[in-house]
Amino acid sequence: MKFSACITTIIATLATSVQCHSWVQSLEVVGPIQNVSRVLRDPTTPHPGLGYIRAYPARVDALASNTILFPDTAFACMPQQRTQTQDAAFVRLKASPGDIVQGNYTENGHVTLPAVGQLSSGTVYWYGTSQPKVDEKLADVMQWTSDCTGGDGRGCLLSTAPFDDGTCVEKFNDPAGRTPEGILRHQQTPDGLPCASTFTIPKNVKAGSLYTVYWAWDYSEHLGPENPDPKVAKEWYSSCMDIEMVARGSQRLVRSAKFRL
Numbered sequence: 297m298k299f300s301a302c303i304t305t306i307i308a309t310l311a312t313s314v315q316c317h318s319w320v321q322s323l324e325v326v327g328p329i330q331n332v333s334r335v336l337r338d339p340t341t342p343h344p345g346l347g348y349i350r351a352y353p354a355r356v357d358a359l360a361s362n363t364i365l366f367p368d369t370a371f372a373c374m375p376q377q378r379t380q381t382q383d384a385a386f387v388r389l390k391a392s393p394g395d396i397v398q399g400n401y402t403e404n405g406h407v408t409l410p411a412v413g414q415l416s417s418g419t420v421y422w423y424g425t426s427q428p429k430v431d432e433k434l435a436d437v438m439q440w441t442s443d444c445t446g447g448d449g450r451g452c453l454l455s456t457a458p459f460d461d462g463t464c465v466e467k468f469n470d471p472a473g474r475t476p477e478g479i480l481r482h483q484q485t486p487d488g489l490p491c492a493s494t495f496t497i498p499k500n501v502k503a504g505s506l507y508t509v510y511w512a513w514d515y516s517e518h519l520g521p522e523n524p525d526p527k528v529a530k531e532w533y534s535s536c537m538d539i540e541m542v543a544r545g546s547q548r549l550v551r552s553a554k555f556r557l
């Protein structure tokens with residue numbers, strides 16, 4: 297294989313695992329009354345109106361990607377994202393209770409390169425809580441439900457979406473090995489397009505607080521049907537982020553305030 301975004305490794309359990317990567321590159325309020333510009337932003341520099349994950353390393357880098365092979369025992373966040381820390385330039389999103397937020401992440405070939413026997417590029421889960429833990433476990437988070445009563449009740453499942461949003465494609469030079477669908481998308485958007493999904497911040501989150509959001513991507517099925525044995529490696533990825541909750545109508549919305557009246 298001439299090129300792959302992924303590196304195939306054999307890990308201790310004798311399961312073949314492909315180390316891929318993706319992470320939440322930016323967050324943006326897209327509703328319900330925001331003026332949605334939907335302009336594609338260069339992810340290597342911060343932009344007004346966009347928010348970023350915890351401790352974003354100020355550049356596009358695999359340092360931002362967190363691979364989870366054993367979701368039953370793993371932390372929800374990578375070490376540098378376990379506390380509510382933020383890069384000075386790549387700031388937190390500001391949003392209000394009830395806002396619809398869009399998160400973007402690059403497909404990095406996980407949609408358009410079938411070379412690894414891909415069955416599905418998997419599912420993305422967005423979870424939210426006002427009571428995050430430094431040692432948050434992914435398995436505890438995954439018990440949260442959309443009615444917010446699941447597991448220990450500290451958080452909610454905000455949204456579930458296919459990783460492949462039907463349009464995303466990375467920029468590539470050589471179409472060899474790409475899926476026909478990937479080649480088609482690339483013809484339509486030669487500069488590439490990130491994958492995106494949205495979630496709604498619950499209306500009862502308090503203005504003035506930090507609301508924590510966990511993005512978890514289950515990519516386990518790309519090699520075939522998922523093995524339920526917790527001792528067999530899976531393939532998940534996560535990003536952890538905080539959103540600064542501000543009252544609606546506050547001056548965060550300089551660029552769109554007139555559309556919110």
Ligand SMILES: *[C@@H]1O[C@H](CO)[C@@H](O)[C@H](O)[C@H]1NC(C)=O
Pocket residue numbers: 322324334335336337338346399400463464489490491492
């Ligand atoms: C996020 O992704 C969507 C869908 O690809 C795109 O329309 C939007 O412009 C992207 N946002 C940023 C900030 O790049």
Ligand SMILES: CC(=O)N[C@H]1CO[C@H](CO)[C@@H](O)[C@@H]1O
Pocket residue numbers: 331332333551555
């Ligand atoms: C519909 C609408 O008002 N769109 C505006 C959103 O903001 C951009 C950038 O400020 C304007 O160019 C659009 O006209």
